[in-house]
Amino acid sequence: MNTIVVLLDTLNRHLLPTYGGDWVKTPNIERLAEKSVVFDQHWSGSLPCMPARRDLLTGRTAFLEKGWGGIEPFDETLPNVLRKGGVFSHIVTDHYHYFATGGENYCQSFTTWDFHRGQEDDPWHSTVSEPEVPAEHYGRVRTQYERNRKRFLQEEDYAGPRTMRAACDWLESNAEEDNYFLMVEAFDPHEPFDCPKHYLDLYQDDYKGPLYNWPNYGDVDVPEEAVAHVRKRYAANLTMIDHWLGKLLDTMDRLALWQDTLLIFTTDHGFLLGEHQKMGKNQMHVFNELAHIPMMIHVPGGEHNGTRISALTQNIDVMPTILDYMNVAIPDQVKGHSLRGLLEGQMDKVRNAAIYGYHGMAVNVTDGNYTYMRAPRAADNHPCFTYTAMPTTFRSYLGNQVQELIETGRFLPYTRFPLFKVPMSRQDEPYATNRQVMETKLYDISQDYQQQHAIQDAELEARMIRLLKESMHEANTPLEQFERLGL
Structure with a gap:
């Protein structure tokens, strides 16, 4: 094979x-x-x-x-x-x-x-x-x-x-x-x-x-x-x-x-x-x-x-x-x-939801019929951290601008490896990366696949929030992410 x-x-x-x-x-x-x-x-x-x-x-x-x-x-x-x-x-x-x-x-x-x-x-x-x-x-x-x-x-x-x-x-x-x-x-x-x-x-x-x-x-x-x-x-x-x-x-x-x-x-x-x-x-x-x-x-x-x-x-x-x-x-x-x-035709389902997104931006969830894009609760995007033992990022090193704020410890539940906890946002300065995703959006993609018309439905949004939170817990999400998203 x-x-x-x-x-x-x-x-x-x-x-x-x-x-x-x-x-x-x-x-x-x-x-x-x-x-x-x-x-x-x-x-x-x-x-x-x-x-x-x-x-x-x-x-x-x-x-x-x-x-x-x-x-x-x-x-x-x-x-x-x-x-x-x-x-x-x-x-x-x-x-x-x-x-x-x-x-x-x-x-x-x-x-x-x-x-x-x-x-x-x-x-x-x-x-x-x-x-x-x-x-x-x-x-x-x-x-x-x-x-x-x-x-x-x-x-x-x-x-x-x-x-x-x-x-x-x-x-x-x-x-x-x-x-x-x-x-x-x-x-x-x-x-x-x-x-x-x-x-x-x-x-x-x-x-x-x-x-x-x-x-x-x-x-x-x-x-x-x-x-x-x-x-x-x-x-x-x-x-x-x-x-x-x-x-x-x-x-x-x-x-x-x-x-x-x-x-x-x-x-x-x-x-x-x-x-x-x-x-x-x-x-x-x-x-x-x-x-x-x-x-x-x-x-x-x-x-x-x-x-x-x-x-x-x-x-x-x-x-x-x-x-x-x-x-x-x-x-x-x-x-x-x-x-x-x-x-092989022995199952018809493996998951209820899929979560996806960029680190430090909106967090998204779909059940296949609806998509929910949960924006950060505040423009400063606080609190948001990167957890890593390899402090590199896109063609650069991570944390050089915030060296005195970096913590070390065992922060992730699935590993005992010591990590750097690098702040990616601060309450005393603006956070520019999220400027286009500061509005939470909900779409019915079974009827509006191109996502042209966001809908307002409090009951549906509450259901998608529950699905998002369940999926985030399943992914061992750091707890401050819930605070960052107002969850």
């Missing part, structure tokens, strides 16, 4: 034909869906990139205790647990955040890893002189990516295609092996939305304006024609990585791997492309476009492949599902649920 996880970063569920999209071309994702059970109510947990991966690899929703950062010394990661069970693990990735400050110990827990360079700001191609950048542009243009893209002379040079090709090569070279876990992770279709022109031509793009392939996060700040253009650039980037995903599926066909391989296809989160008059992520409420994500699971010999499951699931359920199928014991720390019973 083998397992393969394919994770495409920033994959918008609602654009995929498998989930009702009608204009983006992803024939190989559709091809995979035909061989898989498609999950219709699958949700993120912690956002964005690294928090989502910590959830995926530990089976815990961690955003209420920590944001962006490395794997902790006390984390039981999927590759480590598999190793103890005698399973070899390998990751092929072009996700360069794994190798920046704040991304420690993810790839290193695999038996072996393979990194393909050049995405976004990866400090890869080195020139002392500054590269030329367009005089006119919308959004972001960063000098390191301008350096990197000079090495993309043909399609095969782009990092995403190289990643998929390397995964194919690994499968070819291990064709006779058994009992392994392979994670294939492509940064595409993450921004900057960059690919050979023939993919953009598929979308009849006639845009004549300034360069725009990397949106600023926040309110839409470009003309309508630029929004249409960047949506097509996203689609083109997705179609490119879909093409190379097809080569992975071809390899599985040729090597007859479907008969004994569990394959899970998913993402970390989505990306706003003008919906809600917003671009990107991180700054705004976690709308469905960001949190409601695709997942497909091919079960070897599964009689339910080709069907759909409407039960509520989320990213922390991936780890225990893999361990269950690989016959490896699930650690007590894991809060996710194995989906094997759903996949």
Whole structure:
């Protein structure tokens, strides 16, 4: 028995034909869906990139205790647990955040890893002189990516295609092996939305304006024609990585791997492309476009492949599902649920709710019919702390500005490892990060999936609050989070 996880970063569920999209071309994702059970109510947990991966690899929703950062010394990661069970693990990735400050110990827990360079700001191609950048542009243009893209002379040079090709090569070279876990992770279709022109031509793009392939996060700040253009650039980037995903599926066909391989296809989160008059992520409420994500699971010999499951699931359920199928014991720390019973038709439900969000921002809960976005009670966001034994965050160290306020101790109930308790808010100063999420919102997504019309219903809100509190307690949420949210 083998397992393969394919994770495409920033994959918008609602654009995929498998989930009702009608204009983006992803024939190989559709091809995979035909061989898989498609999950219709699958949700993120912690956002964005690294928090989502910590959830995926530990089976815990961690955003209420920590944001962006490395794997902790006390984390039981999927590759480590598999190793103890005698399973070899390998990751092929072009996700360069794994190798920046704040991304420690993810790839290193695999038996072996393979990194393909050049995405976004990866400090890869080195020139002392500054590269030329367009005089006119919308959004972001960063000098390191301008350096990197000079090495993309043909399609095969782009990092995403190289990643998929390397995964194919690994499968070819291990064709006779058994009992392994392979994670294939492509940064595409993450921004900057960059690919050979023939993919953009598929979308009849006639845009004549300034360069725009990397949106600023926040309110839409470009003309309508630029929004249409960047949506097509996203689609083109997705179609490119879909093409190379097809080569992975071809390899599985040729090597007859479907008969004994569990394959899970998913993402970390989505990306706003003008919906809600917003671009990107991180700054705004976690709308469905960001949190409601695709997942497909091919079960070897599964009689339910080709069907759909409407039960509520989320990213922390991936780890225990893999361990269950690989016959490896699930650690007590894991809060996710194995989906094997759903996949094999023995269960119709594993959870009542999914909670998701960013550390220190609004906390969100869904039961599949409603979404509730609980805002902080006060603009100073107090009290809010990060709990970590690895005080790093996004490309930086954590707590340098509040050194005298950091406490140490054993603060989390599921580990005796001593931690730093780093204040992320103070009552004597403003907290700017939450400025777009200070309004609590309730939506009926069964009738208003696009979340255009928040509703007022005191009885329903009380029920969603109970569901939120139950879910937060289940996740071992630090108690001050309840105070921060006015709960």
